[in-house]
Amino acid sequence: MMKKTVAAYTLGCKVNQYDTDAVIEKFIKEGYRLVNFNEFADVYLVNTCTVTHLSDRKCRQMLRRTKKINPDSVLVAMGCYAQIAKNKIRSEVSEIDIVVGTDNRGAVVELVKNFMQDKIAKNFVCDIMEVTEFEELEISNTSSKTRAYLKIQEGCNNYCSYCIIPYVRGKIRSRKENNVIEEVIRLKDAGFKEIVLAGIHVASYGKDLKNTNLISIIKKIAEIEGIERIRLSSIEPTIIDDTFIDMLKTTPKVCNHFHLSLQSGSDSVLKRMNRKYTTAMYLESINLLRAALPEVELTTDIIVGFPQETEDEFLETLEFVKKIGFLDVHIFPYSMREGTPAAKMTGQVDSVIKDERSQRLKEVTQSNRNKILESMLGKEVIVLLESDNTGFTSNYMRVEVSNGKNLTTQLIKITKIANNILEGRAVE
Numbered sequence: 001m002m003k004k005t006v007a008a009y010t011l012g013c014k015v016n017q018y019d020t021d022a023v024i025e026k027f028i029k030e031g032y033r034l035v036n037f038n039e040f041a042d043v044y045l046v047n048t049c050t051v052t053h054l055s056d057r058k059c060r061q062m063l064r065r066t067k068k069i070n071p072d073s074v075l076v077a078m079g080c081y082a083q084i085a086k087n088k089i090r091s092e093v094s095e096i097d098i099v100v101g102t103d104n105r106g107a108v109v110e111l112v113k114n115f116m117q118d119k120i121a122k123n124f125v126c127d128i129m130e131v132t133e134f135e136e137l138e139i140s141n142t143s144s145k146t147r148a149y150l151k152i153q154e155g156c157n158n159y160c161s162y163c164i165i166p167y168v169r170g171k172i173r174s175r176k177e178n179n180v181i182e183e184v185i186r187l188k189d190a191g192f193k194e195i196v197l198a199g200i201h202v203a204s205y206g207k208d209l210k211n212t213n214l215i216s217i218i219k220k221i222a223e224i225e226g227i228e229r230i231r232l233s234s235i236e237p238t239i240i241d242d243t244f245i246d247m248l249k250t251t252p253k254v255c256n257h258f259h260l261s262l263q264s265g266s267d268s269v270l271k272r273m274n275r276k277y278t279t280a281m282y283l284e285s286i287n288l289l290r291a292a293l294p295e296v297e298l299t300t301d302i303i304v305g306f307p308q309e310t311e312d313e314f315l316e317t318l319e320f321v322k323k324i325g326f327l328d329v330h331i332f333p334y335s336m337r338e339g340t341p342a343a344k345m346t347g348q349v350d351s352v353i354k355d356e357r358s359q360r361l362k363e364v365t366q367s368n369r370n371k372i373l374e375s376m377l378g379k380e381v382i383v384l385l386e387s388d389n390t391g392f393t394s395n396y397m398r399v400e401v402s403n404g405k406n407l408t409t410q411l412i413k414i415t416k417i418a419n420n421i422l423e424g425r426a427v428e
Contacts (some may be wrong), residue, residue, distance in 0.1 A: 002397055007041035009062050009068075012049025014198050014233055016079055018151040020047045020107055021401040022137035024077070026109045040283045041066075043074045043112055045318045048081035050164055052335035057384040060093055064389035067095040074098065074112050083168040084339075085124035090425040092107075098331060101125035102154075102169050103135055132208075136179060139347040143406055145386050147227065148192040149233070152180050153199025161274040161345075162303065164337040165200060177212050177220065182416075184221050193409065194229035194255075194384055195221060202232055203239040214239070215247045222253045228409060229384065229394065231255040234301075237277050239284035245292045256293040257396035260285065262300040266319025269306050272345070279320055286324060297327040297372065297395035304361060305334045305354030308347035312355050321364050327396065328371055331358050369420070373397070376422055383412045383424075397422055 006027045010020040023045060024034060035041050044066035049060040055319055059081045066075050076098045083101030090096050094343050098111050110122060155172040156165055184195055186245055187410050197218070198287050199205060206213035221230055230253050237260055248254055265276050302317065321329060333354035336343045336407075376397065385391035389404045399422045401412055412424040 003031055005033050005039075005041040006032040006035045006045065006049065007066075009037045009044040010047045011055060011058055011062070012047075012051060012080065014049050014149050014196070015151055015154075015200060016037045016049060017081070018139065018149050018198060019137060021139045023105055023108050025139055025141070026106070029129060030109050030410055037062075037260070037423075038069070038090065041073055042070070043162050044070075044077065045076045045078060048077060048079040050081040050168060050337075052332070052337075054086075054335070063093045063096060064184075071187055071207050073286070074115055076100065076108060076112065078108065079118075080165070080168040083125055083128060084164060084393045086250060090121065090123065097121045099123040099125055100127055103131050104257040106135060106137055108147075115161050115273075117319060131408065132168050132173065134173040134175045136175070136311075138179075138183050138186075141190050146192060146384055146391070147194040147196060147229075147231075147291075147312065148187045148378070149196045149388070150180065150183055150187065150199045151175070151202050153205045153363075155159055155204075156201040157204065158201065158276065159274065161341040162273065162334065162337065164340055165292060167339060171313065172201060172208055174205050174207065174209050174212075176209065177217060180217055181224070184227065188224060188226040191407070192399050194231060195227055196231045196233055197221075198233040202234060203236050217245060218254060219251060222251045227253065229253055231396075232258060234259040236260075237282045237285035240288050243321075248289075250293050255396070256296040257299070257394065258289060258296065259299045259301075263303050264306065264309075264313075265302075265317035266396055267316075269309055269313050272308065272342075273306060274341070279316075283324075295395055297397065298324065298394070299328040299330070300326055301330045302330065302361065303332050303334050304357040305349035305351075307345035307349065309334075309349055318361060318364055321361065322368065325368045325372070326365065327369060329361065330363050331365070333358055373417050373420070373422060375415070378414065380411055380413045380427055381424075382409060385407050386421050399424055401426060 008016050008024050046062050049055040051361040063077055066244055074097050075095055077096045079098045082099050097115055104124055116204050122132050152175045155170045159166050262274055285321050381393045383391040383393055383399045385408055386403045389401045392398055399412055402425050404426050413427050414422050414424040
């Protein structure tokens with residue numbers, strides 16, 4: 001008997017990718033074979049995103065595609081867009097058989113099994129604001145070879161004025177320490193050397209549990225022999241204090257790269273965004289990090305064209321980005337999300353202006369990046385290599401190595417820059 005097949009497509013963040021991987025692992029344990037999304041499959045899983053209106057559109061496109069490949073397949077819509085559009089998603093995409101939001105994902109395999117028997121399309125989206133427990137999903141392998149994402153936290157309580165995520169992911173829920181450690185050990189045994197701690201708001205880890213927090217779990221992971229690096233997916237500047245800095249100084253396995261969310265370099269815009277810091281506070285966090293880790297590199301997110309953003313406010317952001325010198329900036333033109341305070345604000349910025357500002361910010365970002373990459377020429381750095389002789393430094397610079405050994409940590413001398421990437425040779 002031929003194995004049933006499953007295919008998956010993930011939109012959005014690394015947390016979404018983790019959720020997809022965990023569900024697919026359950027299918028594989030049930031005897032399914034994983035195939036590419038554009039292949040014929042018995043089950044298609046689309047893990048959706050709703051961070052922008054373009055994300056919504058892409059979700060609908062990917063959902064509609066599946067039945068054209070196999071009209072008799074089972075189509076599962078999961079994730080953030082499925083959560084927020086729970087009352088209309090099946091009318092938008094009639095091909096959907098099962099709808100699951102941002103909880104109950106661990107039941108997807110069973111739900112598919114039931115559908116195959118009764119052929120009745122159903123919506124299993126719950127009221128996410130009533131969910132108080134972290135949903136235990138787990139993985140023991142990923143498509144990467146040396147670096148694995150590990151989800152430790154769910155939800156957000158910040159309610160920034162532009163963001164739909166708290167409404168689709170719910171309140172903060174943390175994974176129990178023992179379960180985190182057990183998964184790290186499984187990943188280590190599978191050969192992974194770097195663990196990336198991921199969540200919707202990683203800095204909130206442990207706030208809903210007793211006797212643990214982000215610093216505590218980092219220290220416990222660092223004690224596991226075989227784990228060489230610990231990286232954080234994204235953190236807020238408000239977590240950078242003396243206690244955090246002390247942890248960095250005593251835990252050398254923590255990578256000296258941080259994705260430190262900014263969103264705007266203008267204090268007036270930050271206030272309208274309901275962010276919990278000022279540019280002065282952000283700069284102080286940067287100074288603390290650079291004093292503790294001189295080779296630290298920083299990346300961030302910035303929204304351009306937030307409601308009422310003036311040219312002067314945007315210029316403040318440009319100057320702040322120049323001052324900090326980020327390795328990279330993820331640039332997002334503001335996207336109105338129905339149900340958020342920002343969607344009701346007057347002074348919505350024209351898309352032409354948003355695009356023009358995005359381009360100017362991209363040019364400043366590239367200039368900063370060029371200076372950082374050029375400063376690396378001739379240096380010797382430690383690189384954790386992946387299967388294609390490409391890897392990353394601790395401070396998250398990608399390096400292509402001409403004579404490296406796959407899946408190892410090696411000392412590499414940087415020889416040139418090509419296509420915005422460092423190149424080098426292993427030091428014999």
